[in-house]
Amino acid sequence: QVQLVQSGAEVKKPGSSVKVSCQAAGDTFSPYTFNWVRQAPGQGLEWVGRISPRLRATTYAQKFQGRVTITADESTNTGYMELRSLRSEDTAVYYCAREWQQLVSLFFDYWGQGTLVTVSS
Amino acid sequence: EIVLTQSPGTLSLSPGERATLSCRATQSVSSGYLAWYQQKPGQAPRLVIYGAYKRATGIPDRFSGSGSGTDFTLTISRLEPEDSAVYYCQQYDRSLWTFGQGTKVEIK
Numbered sequence: 001q002v003q004l005v006q007s008g009a010e011v012k013k014p015g016s017s018v019k020v021s022c023q024a025a026g027d028t029f030s031p032y033t034f035n036w037v038r039q040a041p042g043q044g045l046e047w048v049g050r051i052s053p054r055l056r057a058t059t060y061a062q063k064f065q066g067r068v069t070i071t072a073d074e075s076t077n078t079g080y081m082e083l084r085s086l087r088s089e090d091t092a093v094y095y096c097a098r099e100w101q102q103l104v105s106l107f108f109d110y111w112g113q114g115t116l117v118t119v120s121s
Numbered sequence: 122e123i124v125l126t127q128s129p130g131t132l133s134l135s136p137g138e139r140a141t142l143s144c145r146a147t148q149s150v151s152s153g154y155l156a157w158y159q160q161k162p163g164q165a166p167r168l169v170i171y172g173a174y175k176r177a178t179g180i181p182d183r184f185s186g187s188g189s190g191t192d193f194t195l196t197i198s199r200l201e202p203e204d205s206a207v208y209y210c211q212q213y214d215r216s217l218w219t220f221g222q223g224t225k226v227e228i229k
Contacts, residue, residue, distance in 0.1 A: 035218065037166075037220075044207075044209065044220060044222045044223045045158075045160075045166065045209050045211075045220040045223070046220065047217075047218040047219060047220060050216075050218070059216040059217065061217065095165055097166075102171070102172075103172075104151075104153035104172070105154070105156075105171050105172035105175065106154050106156075106213050107156040107168055107171035107211075108156070108158075108166075108168060108211075109177070111165035111166055112165065114165055
C-alpha cells in the first residue's frame with residue numbers, strides 16, 4: 001500500500017517562496033511519475049506539474065512556468081515542489097499524487113493528504 | 122491545451138435516484154487518458170473511474186463511466202448518501218493534465 005506523506009502547513013509573505021515535500025512509503029519511488037495539484041479555498045482542482053524521477057523529466061502547466069520547480073530525491077523517496085514569487089492567489093491546498101499507467105490507461109491512484117499554503121502579509 | 126467543461130454545476134437528487142454527470146472536451150481525448158475523481162470536504166480526491174469506463178479498486182458497481190472523443194459521462198445508478206461529493210473529470214494530452222471545474226452532487 002503506497003502512502004504519500006506531505007510536509008506541514010506553511011504561512012508565507014507575498015514575494016517569498018515555499019517548498020513542499022511529499023515522501024512515498026510502502027513502495028519504490030523512482031519508477032513513478034509524481035504530480036502536483038492545487039486547490040484554492042472553495043475552488044476546483046488545478047494541475048501544477050509533474051516529474052518522472054527516473055527520466056529526470058519535468059512538465060509544468062503554462063500558468064506556472066518560470067515560477068515553479070518540481071524535483072525529486074530518489075535516495076529518500078521524496079518529491080518537492082517549490083513555488084516562488086508568492087502572491088495571495090497562491091493560497092491553496094497543494095497535493096502530490098502518483099501517476100500510474102495500466103495498459104493504455106493513465107491516472108492518479110494515490111494522493112498525499114495535502115499541504116495548506118497561506119500567503120498573507 | 123484541452124479544456125474540460127463539466128455540467129451541471131450542481132446536482133441535487135434523492136437517495137436511489139440516478140445521477141448523470143457530463144464532461145465535455147474542447148478536443149478529442151484518448152479514452153485511456155480520461156479519469157473521474159470523487160472529493161469529499163476536507164479530503165484528497167479519490168479515483169473513481171479510469172480509462173473512461175474502468176472502475177477503480179473498491180468503487181461500487183453503481184458507478185459507471187462511458188463516452189469517447191469529446192463527450193464523457195459518469196453515472197451513479199442508485200444514489201447513496203455517501204455519494205455526496207464533488208466529482209471531477211481529468212484528461213492527459215501531450216504531457217499535460219487538465220481537470221474539469223467539478224460537479225457537486227447533493228443528496229436531498
